[in-house]
Amino acid sequence: MHLTRERLDALTERFGCPLYLFEEAAFLENARRLEQAMQSYYGKYRIAYSFKTNYTPYICRSVQEIGAYAEVVSGMEYELAKRIGFSDGEILFNGPCKGEAGEAAFLSGSMLQVDSLDELARLCALAGEHPAQQFRIGLRVNIDVGQGFVSRFGLDEAGLAQAFRMVSPVPNLTVIGLHCHISRCRSQAAWRARMETMLALADRFFDGPPAYLNLGSGMFGSMEPALASQFDHVPDYEDYALATAALMTEHYRGQEGPWLITEPGTTLVSRYVDCISRVQAIKTVRGRHFAVLDTGIHVLGETCTLKQLPVRVVSGGRPQQRYDAIDLTGYTCLEQDVMFRAFSGQLAVGDYVIFGNVGGYSNVLKPPFIQPNCAMAAHTDRDDYVLMKRAETGEDLLRTYVF
Ligand SMILES: Cc1ncc(COP(=O)(O)O)c(C=O)c1O
Incomplete structure (x- = not known):
């Protein structure tokens, strides 16, 4: 403009x-470009917009128009998503400290992506208190794709095994998906490693395909050349789709594969x-x-x-x-x-x-x-x-x- x-x-x-000043048309076109790149390799792809990056209600409503989910990390963001009109089924609730709002969202049917075993223990107990209701959760996993630091988020493989052991005796609680997010690691190779690791974990911990695999975010978004030239190499959405969505198609050939989700924030809006x-x-x-x-x-x-x-x-x-x-x-x-x-x-x-x-x-x-x-x-x-x-x-x- x-x-x-x-x-x-x-x-x-x-x-x-x-x-x-927010450029709405260009923003929507960029979001559609990401969606189309991923869907051209794997149809069951969905964006979950990272509210924390910019939770301006007008922007969140634009995201909703293209059929994306809301990714929230606090009671404040959860309430905002509900106020904008996202249903609980369209809300992914992340974060290491979800508080009472997280438990309320769990009871209402939002998809909680559990960060720790302590959080999981509380959810197991909560499910036990509501035996007539069925609950579904995702687990955030902590993976190493060569990022060069130990992230404090999610469960490593031992934690993951323990989480499945904790959930198995709770009849009305099921783990239906895995989530990861790695910051400061935006290369195409790192995304490929992320996808391969998630597929291996899904094979190991689920009988058959899970309902979803969520790769979080940390892609380079679309950038003006003046900014892009300050990075070594900036992959585009097609590169990321090749590293992720194409592998999903290959891996789940002949089966009903999981939903593939990513959680773009800066990638979409910056x-x-x-x-x-x-x-x-x-x-x-x-x-x-x-x-x-x-x-x-x-x-x-x-x-x-x-x-x-x-x-x-x-x-x-x-x-x-x-x-x-x-x-x-x-x-x-x-x-x-x-x-x-x-x-x-x-x-x-x-x-x-x-x-x-x-x-x-x-x-x-x-x-x-x-x-x-x-x-x-x-x-x-x-x-x-x-x-x-x-x-x-x-x-x-x-x-x-x-x-
Ligand atoms: C769990 C999670 N999802 C999504 C995002 C958004 O990532 P980005 O801004 O790289 O698109 C973040 C950012 O830190 C995050 O922690």
């Missing part, structure tokens, strides 16, 4: 600045939210150039501190000057609040600076630090703009304190 100065003036006049900001001041200090913007690292999310986000500048009308290396810095009082180091290009006070790829772990992780967060708008697939979240006020942040 080409944002002209006139359009930016109108948007910021209407919604305020800075402003998160590229499709921009942050529109404005230059408030430009200064040169001891020979170094700094632009002060009305947004910051907490608004954009951590990625801006690890990589250089795609950045576009749109003139606000004042005469610009060329800078070869100017740091784009934020509104906080933190030295490390630098959103882009050594930017080179034309810049003036009043210019719009649009940061791309800020859809994941941004608004949901923004702390109440120094300033309330800005508004969020969606550019809808009907080419109009609607408010997704109003700007927070100081009162929103202070209301839980006792005066």
Whole structure:
């Protein structure tokens, strides 16, 4: 979407600045591309959108429109999913600490993916207290595909064997699927290893195919070339489908295979939210150039501190000057609040600076630090703009304190 100065003036006049802007049509097209790539190799594939990545209700509702499930990890996210209209059968409840909400979701028929034997012991007891009801769960497994660290999540093979022993005497509780998720391990080879390991575990622990195999997430999503060029190699959805869905077809040839699920979060949403900001001041200090913007690292999310986000500048009308290396810095009082180091290009006070790829772990992780967060708008697939979240006020942040 080409944002002209006139359009930016109108948007910021209407919604305020800075402003998160969600591109709905492109987001939906990306989700469908992932789905189609996987389904072209294995028909029984489904997305479970990772709510925590960006639980803006408007975005979650868009996900629901394409028939995806909701992947939630807390009572708050579970309630949100229900409020949006996901049925319990469409909710996967993950996380190491599900609390009472997890038990309520279990009793209502959501699919809990159990992280520990202690959690499982409580569910076995709960099932025992409700003998007339049938319960189904998944187990999160802890696998090693060469990620180079020991994850704290899920059950290793010994834990898995113990889990099946615990469930077998409970007549109304059945393990119907396996789940894994591995972060910081996005290569095609790692995904192939993940799939192969899950298939081997399914063969070992189930009599026949389970109801589902859930591979979690940690794929590279679609990215602008400026960002993709900062990684060694970025597989596309076709590559991931070849490493996973194609193996499912092969493995379950001639049988009714399990559902294959993945839980994309950043993979789906990161590229499709921009942050529109404005230059408030430009200064040169001891020979170094700094632009002060009305947004910051907490608004954009951590990625801006690890990589250089795609950045576009749109003139606000004042005469610009060329800078070869100017740091784009934020509104906080933190030295490390630098959103882009050594930017080179034309810049003036009043210019719009649009940061791309800020859809994941941004608004949901923004702390109440120094300033309330800005508004969020969606550019809808009907080419109009609607408010997704109003700007927070100081009162929103202070209301839980006792005066
Ligand atoms: C269990 C689980 N599923 C899905 C996700 C989303 O992964 P991504 O943002 O890589 O798509 C995460 C992220 O940490 C996760 O922990």
